[in-house]
Amino acid sequence: GYKQANVVILPKSLADDFEKFCHANDGPLPLLYRSNPGDWKCPSLSSDSDIRTDCLQYRIYEHGACTGSLKSLKEYSEQLKDMVTFYLGCSFSFEKAVQNAGIPIRNVEQKCNISMYKTAVPCYSISTFCCNLVVTMRPIPESKLEAAVLATSELKEAHGAPIHIGDPGLLGIQDLAKPDYGDPVHLHPGDIPVFWACGVTGVEAVINCRASLAFTHSPGCMFITDIKNDNVTVRSSREVPQVHCISQDPLHYSVVSTEAAQKIKTLETLIGIDPGDRGIIHLRRQDELLKACLSISHARSVLITTGFPTHFTYEPPEENDGPPGALAVAAMLQALEKEVAIVTDQRAMNLNKKIIEEAVQLGILKRPVPLLSYQRESANSALMFLCENGNPGRPRFDHLIAIERAGMAADGNYYNARKANIKHLVDPIDELFLAAQTIPGITTTGM
Template identity: 90%
Template sequence: MLLTGGLKSLLPHVLRRIIRCSRLSISNTSGMAEGYKQANIVILHKSLADDFEKFCHANDGPLPLLYRSQPGDWKCPSLSIDSDIRTDCLQYRKYEHGACTGSLKSLKEYSEQLKDMVTFYLGCSFSFEKAVQKAGIPIRNVEQKCNVSMYKTSVPCHSVSVFHCNLVVTMRPVPESKLEAAVLATSELKEAHGAPIHIGDPGLLGIQDLSKPDYGDPVHLHPGDIPVFWACGVTGVEAVMNCRAPLAFTHSPGCMFVTDLKNDNVRSLGGGPQVHCISQDPLHFSIVSAEAAQKINTLETLIGIDPGDRGIMYLQHQGELLRACLAMSHAGSVLITTGFPTHFTHEPPEENDGPPGALAIAAMLQALEKEVAIVTDLRAMDLNKKIIEEAVQLGILRKPVPLLSYQRESADSALMFLCENGNPRRPRFDHLIAIERAGMAADGNYYNARKVNIKHLVDPIDELFLAAQTIPGITTTGVSNWGGYAIACALYVLHCCEIHDRYLRRAVGFPRAPSKRLCWALPSVTKEEKLLKTLVQLGVRSGKTASLEMEVDGLPFYNTHSLMIEKLLQEAQH
């Protein structure tokens, strides 16, 4: 019996021969033949092969196809010399009609059946371990001398014919300071699953307990470690079980086929992926390309100018636009509030600074097929209904946005509004956005810019934002009217980012191509001009001057607001 010492440096063909002779005292191939590609194995009847290949291409994150054999071919010449798939994995599993009916050291006794079967060799995350270690990142399962942890998730793969299942992932603990290095080290190794598909709270993948993996061994996290999840080839095992083929074989999870191919150390041009924390509770990080992040930071800089000398630069937090838009990109449901009744002597008292930006965000969220609603003052419901109806007629919105109101009736009113039946584990919204909205002062009143108390005109919607801070899973953002335009443009940039798109869809399914619908949803000078004219007709006034002219907050629409919209669009689309 050969012990594990020195196996890391063995050449793959030597390691395969040792495995073939059953002379290894190891239970998995993690850390073996460092720097060489390893492969998951799926062996199916030839009648299922074409559909399984399509299934792999449709879910190439977990199932990167390295090689497909001909029926009865036990070799894979493009991956290895002197190999025999019947003997060269540490352990195999046999499946009959979807049930695992045995673990085997060799498939030689099934040689006759294998003549009508096709072998699929699929990429494995063990292949990137050397690259991760070179980046100064510990491989905890290797340190702890155990198999990697593998978990079934709640994420459905793209189905093809009889092949369907949820994504399976591997988890590797990574020190928080090394998260970006881990993403950079793996993102270009697409045949080894590429970049992570989730970083942070396992519950967001439907994983309830990290100490109870579905495959492999539990791996202990060190203080400061973050759970990082990669797509896993054991997804193919789940698909094999669900297809209920009369006979099928796979490798035993963790017991890979070791190829003769080295990993290519490829680095993307123009800067690699960036990692950003978008929520602390639950802990959640997102990934975006350096190029997209730079565009969004430029959008933030553009809206930071202060032509009215209002001191807004002191309200801006660098990087907040990117963080907020990443959170919105992951959100399924977004709640927007706007409406500042600053003109208390007029009817309606609302100013026109806020609604245009709010509708710009709503239009983009609709195009991204997210749920979006607007909450406003009860007394302003009819006005906002008219504004939304006009926005649909003008082509700004695809469909009406639901209008909600909020009143404080009890101590838990905000919780009841934000969560189903007041259950903080079931929030109705993932993200809240306030645009040009009054907040309560220390004395319990609400004031306009001239320090006039307008409490009688304002519903306590700001309570929702305070309550949201105590509810896991809800993030919040406060922006200006221009910030609303910038958010719409930034969400478009994220949609066009291949790196972010892959992370959003967990590397299953197909990449999203930028659609005409999204281009249509972007704000434009023409649309915003029509909307401002509508607001004027409805008696909604400029904030600073109370003028019913083509201006917002005392600044002319033409050559100020229109120019800002043009600059934002140019940056988002170039």
């Protein structure tokens, strides 16, 4: 097959900003070619093209509203003299590579257009161009997920690897049966919904910029280039992607390179060494470090808890190395532009406040970390703390991390390593982790 392109045609006064918008969002909008004003050809993509007639159907937009569909733009030739055409990569260009990998293309089997959905994921805004990401969805058999990622990851001009694998709700998509563009594509038993960035994102940007006049292709009616789809192979075995399931409810898979996965597994082996022979080796869970890393990488808002009084007769009780570990994780999360907060015992609030203030002064933290406390006031206290108005569908945090944290024993007390009861110093923060098990979308990690 031949490479295909999404098409956006804008007034030349908006062209520079739209090009910047494409570069800032090159996942959904890989720019293949930008024409000069009034130029209807694209010599690097096609030897004899005319953008006025080479798409099967076009849409016309006036002040952000779609005012009709057209088979040809020739009647607008005069207006097009002051307009610039953008040719953007399309996921149809990778379907041959996917088929060559032995993966069924359900929309082809079902003889329908691909499903396209608006998401709740914002693109980077440039001037008047702002919109949420649009994605395509292709059902992929679970056993073929890695093959699908491998087949597409190097095809950057066709959006590359998928941006999400699993529950559509994590992207803000409510119903797969109701695509915003295209046709519904039905999943077979054992299929997993896999989502790729989509060039129709450009259509949403055109709508929101409210240009006096703009044109796009009709979704699914692409511009077909003269360039053949050449299969691209991954150059190094270290870069071969792996797919791991990191959550069953909601269903969520993550992608990691073989090299990164191996480094994390090496770290896990080192962490498992117990030089003090403390008898904690049974606490280690094989391959959980990789899943925890991947899960945290997807999180938007992380809640960290720490607090384990050691010399508990001191005033205030001394802490172990949990608080500095929590700050190190918080600093890493801030560097990744994630929201982060710390919840700790009421008796340790002043101690942690001073540590956080000093960490900001020293430049360890970019900004202060919100410091929270939790008390059990009712049976729903944990749910109210974790979710807006206690609604499990609206969690405030999507990942909880416990670092050197005391947990409740079977008898309801809390003990240190010397078997001394420290319940009077410990707030029931472990209830948050128990409650999180019942809230879809919240995952937990213990260190």
